[in-house]
Each structure stands twice: as C-alpha cells, then as structure tokens.
Amino acid sequence: MKNIRYIKKRIYESRYLYLLFFLPCVYLVIFKYGAMGWLGIAFKDFNARAGFVQSKWVGWSNFQQFLHDPYFYRILKNTIVLNVWMLIFFFPVPIALALLIDEIPHGRAKKLVQTISYLPYFVSTVVVCSLVIYLFAADGLVNDVMVDFGASRKTYLMDPGWFRPLYVISEIWQNAGWGSIIYLAGLAGINPQLYEAATIDGASRFSQVVHVSIPGIAPIISIQFLLTIGKLLNVGYEKILLLYSGATYKTADVISTYVYRRGLIDADYSYGAAVSIFQAVLALVLVVGANKAAKKIGSTSLW
Numbered sequence: 001m002k003n004i005r006y007i008k009k010r011i012y013e014s015r016y017l018y019l020l021f022f023l024p025c026v027y028l029v030i031f032k033y034g035a036m037g038w039l040g041i042a043f044k045d046f047n048a049r050a051g052f053v054q055s056k057w058v059g060w061s062n063f064q065q066f067l068h069d070p071y072f073y074r075i076l077k078n079t080i081v082l083n084v085w086m087l088i089f090f091f092p093v094p095i096a097l098a099l100l101i102d103e104i105p106h107g108r109a110k111k112l113v114q115t116i117s118y119l120p121y122f123v124s125t126v127v128v129c130s131l132v133i134y135l136f137a138a139d140g141l142v143n144d145v146m147v148d149f150g151a152s153r154k155t156y157l158m159d160p161g162w163f164r165p166l167y168v169i170s171e172i173w174q175n176a177g178w179g180s181i182i183y184l185a186g187l188a189g190i191n192p193q194l195y196e197a198a199t200i201d202g203a204s205r206f207s208q209v210v211h212v213s214i215p216g217i218a219p220i221i222s223i224q225f226l227l228t229i230g231k232l233l234n235v236g237y238e239k240i241l242l243l244y245s246g247a248t249y250k251t252a253d254v255i256s257t258y259v260y261r262r263g264l265i266d267a268d269y270s271y272g273a274a275v276s277i278f279q280a281v282l283a284l285v286l287v288v289g290a291n292k293a294a295k296k297i298g299s300t301s302l303w
Helices: 002-013 015-043 061-067 072-090 092-102 107-122 125-136 141-148 160-179 181-188 192-200 205-216 218-230 237-243 246-252 255-265 269-296
Strands: none
Touching: 002 015, 015 061, 015 269, 061 269, 072 092, 072 160, 072 246, 072 255, 092 107, 092 160, 092 181, 092 205, 107 160, 125 141, 125 160, 125 237, 160 181, 160 237, 160 246, 181 205, 181 218, 192 205, 205 218, 218 269, 237 246, 237 255, 255 269
C-alpha cells in the first residue's frame, strides 16, 4: 500500500509531464498502430461504400500487379539511387560538422555556430522548396549569376539530371545541423583524460580527432548507419512532391510519390497499401541484413 501511495504521489506531482507525454502517445496509437488494422485492404479490392468487411478478397493480386507495373523498376531504381546519394553525400556531413563544432575553443562562438546550423531544420519544407525554386528557376538568382559570367541559362528544375543534386543539397542545408546534435552529445561524453594523454604523447589536433574523437562516437555512427540502411527504400515525399514535375519523373519519381498518386489521387487504396507493405518488408530485410553484417565485423548493432 505504501508503494501504491508513493506511485500515485509521483504521478500526481508529474501530472503535467504525463499530460505532455499523453498527446504523442495518442497520435502514435491512432495513426501508427491503429492504422495497421487496415493493412488488410492490400489483399482486397477495397470499396469505400462496401467497407472493409464487404470488400472482395483478391489475395496477392495487388502485389502481382505492382511487380508487373511498367513503372516498377523505374521507381525502385530512383528510390534506391536517391537514398544512396543521401548515404554518400549527406550521412558524413553531420559527423564532420559535429567534429568541427567540437573543435571551436570559445564557448560563445560554439553556441553561435550550433544555433546557426540548427535553424534551417525549423524552416518549413514548403519554404525550403520555395527557396530552391526561386534560386534555380530559369529567371532565378543562380541563372542570373551564371549569365553574368557568360554562361547560358539552364532550366534546372525541368532537367532530370539536376533533380538529385538539388534534393541532396537542400537536405544537407536543412538537416545537417540538426543531425549533428547526437554526435555532439557523443563527443561530450568522451573522457577528457584521453585527449590529455594524446597531447602528452605529442598527438596533433587532427590526430586526436582521428584516434580519440571518431572512435569515441563510432558506436553512434554505426547505429545511425544501420537506421539509415533501414530507410533505404523510404524517402520523404513532401519535398519531392514540391520540387518534381512530369519532366523530372525519370529521376524524381520514387515509391512514396507513386503511392501518393495511385493510392490517394487515384483513390486506389488497395494498390497503395500493397506497395507500402512491399516497401516496409524490404526495409525490414535490409535492417536485419545490415544488423547481422555489423555483428560479424564486430561493430555496434541494434540488437
């Protein structure tokens, strides 16, 4: 009874914190876990009027239709290539940024740089895409500068070859600073005596970064890499929807945007659910495979 009274007292004292925690939990239960009950429509010819129960079962028909879809290989290739670009060009940037910020000796200067690097993350995706469109439009600032240097104007936003670079550059500008937070936290947890010992041994600042800082955050890098591998078939479709057009479908159309068009715009909910399940299963396979590979090489794994 004493324990129960103590627990009730602690809950009452922290009631406002639990209230803040309650709202995200409701969101997760309704829109994440609750939505799983509707995954069965992937195996049905779902009709909104008939409802889930009365809709006809079609088995694996929607999955077979997707695998034989003429756009299957294009959207799968675009999704993988775009994520590989992100893995190559974006993934190292937060790590490098965290290492650079950690080397700033003055506390106020470090906080200022951190704040400036974090700010773009809080800018709306719509605003970021508007900036990209303004800068790289045919009459935009980038073309104006290029013309001043004697070059001809280019239609960057209508050129399939420029979509991936523009997407990756905008992602780096918007999210690299925020992504560096976890690495900065890891660097803060490294024992200062390790740097002192390295200094006594005559190690330069660069050597200390290579032999102390990077090994100190290696477990975090490994976990983040595994999580990134798990998202190899998942791209944030909001930015792509705002930047792409019919002219750039060749390189810009990915699984997420295809599901949006077929599942929501065309109201083919069963087909969209089937594609989403296909995407999730492949992501699970990638995470499990990457985790096993991490175990074999002796690196930090998720489980």
